[in-house]
Amino acid sequence: MAGPVIELTEVSRYYYMGEFVIKALDNVNVRIGTGEYTAIMGPSGSGKSTMMHLVGCLDTPTAGTIYIDAEDTSALNEEDLAYLRNAKIGFVFQQFNLLAKMNALENVMTPLMYAGYPMRRRKEIAENALEQVGLGDRMKHRPNELSGGQKQRIAIARALVNDPSIILADEPTGALDSVTGEQIMDLFEKINSQGKTVIMVTHDPEVSGRCKRVINLRDGHIAEDR
């Protein structure tokens, strides 16, 4: 295994609500190596989503440093962070978060647009990504014409389309029935086997059981890391 692709050193994320301080994440140290398959578990409100947002550079820590590919992200401005998210990170959300007015293909093409690919290349790559997740026959469908599992496949295709090294999934099976959830899990395993670093938030022990590493959060601390 190569050096860590993600490294959090003494990372805290506080929310200030009047006189209260909510310590969503408190002095966390984590290193995740390239190609690892990690589950993040913990009770509701323990800071799982907060950690994912920080790793995904959608949020910035109150204290501490986050390194992506050994790059100190605190040194980056908004434009650079957007570029980093686009190139190195793929998000998959519990609620899919697809663009409702666009069809499957257009949704998957969007990250490629921000990456600066010309139109024809975008289409090629996106079509290929949709084939990969088994949705080759649903490209012109809008999200509201598709099932939960299909929507999540589009979201995964969109996350993969720029060939990022890191896939972050926040409860990707949380809105799906167990059979569909299984299929999505198989997909993540396949993605991981292709060398991508996968971090997945889950409540489901069965899901985490299939992961090689499990980090347990409690009240913003790492309670267990195995």
Added chain:
Amino acid sequence: MFGEFVKLALKSMAYNKLRTLLSLLGIIIGVASVIIIVNVGESASQSIQEQIAATGLETISIFSRTQERSVTREFNFELAERLAYEVPGILTVIPMNQINTVTRWQRNSYRGTILGVSEDFAWANDYSSVVGSFFTDADSMQLRQVAVLGNSVARELFPQGSAVGEYIRIFREGQAKSYRVVGVMERKSASFNLQYNQSIYIPFTTFSNRLVNTDVVQSYVVRTEPGVDVLAVSDNIEEYLTRLVGSGNYSVFSPSNIAELAADVTDTLSAAMASIAAISLLVGGIGIMNIMLVSVAERTKEIGIRKAIGASPRRIMVQFLIEAMTLTLVGGIIGIGLGIIVSNLAVSFFNWTFYPLVRIYFLAAGFSMTVGVFFGLYPAVKASKLDPIEALNYE
């Protein structure tokens, strides 16, 4: 990327047609009124030019503007000859007096203008007879009671035709005076001060000695020599008259300076256009800003998603600016279309020829987009600065 965002903007506009239309109303009305004013103004000024061309560019009119004896004394028959003699560039000066009264032939009557003019009047105005002829210097010299009829007058008094040789009666202070008709004139479109077809022409001498009995001349028509600068002649006449009676007691008009007047009117219209444009910019722009703020608020989630998959703040800003520009361009195009239709209707209402100023259309379209960028900037910046997580969690 540009094309995608234009397409996206058009899509969301089509999705909410009524709202789009309402928010574009300011731009549409503003652009339409500018187009209407420009097109109607242009058509009006072209029509004035045509009227001037019909009048003939070589005549100048002089009017007395006061009843004061010290002034009117100077506006006499001799002044016509003195002007022609002393001001260079003048071919002839025709004295002109007029009254409005009733004229009868048998049971037919006509109420209109009796013009006392010298015999040069017809050729000086390039005005010919269709039957008979204009009266002659002999008629003038002998104060003959002869009359020449404008085309419409002849048709009213003599619906059966053959007016020449008949005697018409002109009523003046309860008395009827008999005039022999010697000619009927051709049709001629009205100039600024003469309704040719609606007038009856009699010798100036007869008018002043037999019909009205006056030594005053109300106005003069000056015919300039071919090729001279009419405006310069008109300036010289003014100078001469100022020396004679003082400025402010007379008016001098030539089609050329009426053309200048028309240019002034056009300038006033341009000023009106500029203020309408300014108001429409403000009202339309605020409409755009409002709809864009609504759009940004409604699409907070979309903005969050875009940021999560790698849209930088600048890209988000560009997206909303393009959307605002597309919106205002569509508004501008609708406004231009509306303006063309309405100005066409207005111009045909006034019986003018339609002279559209096409380059204004492009200007208006560009102007609309500028409004879009200007007033779309604040909402676009606001969108670009949204926090990604808050935007994503927005329901």
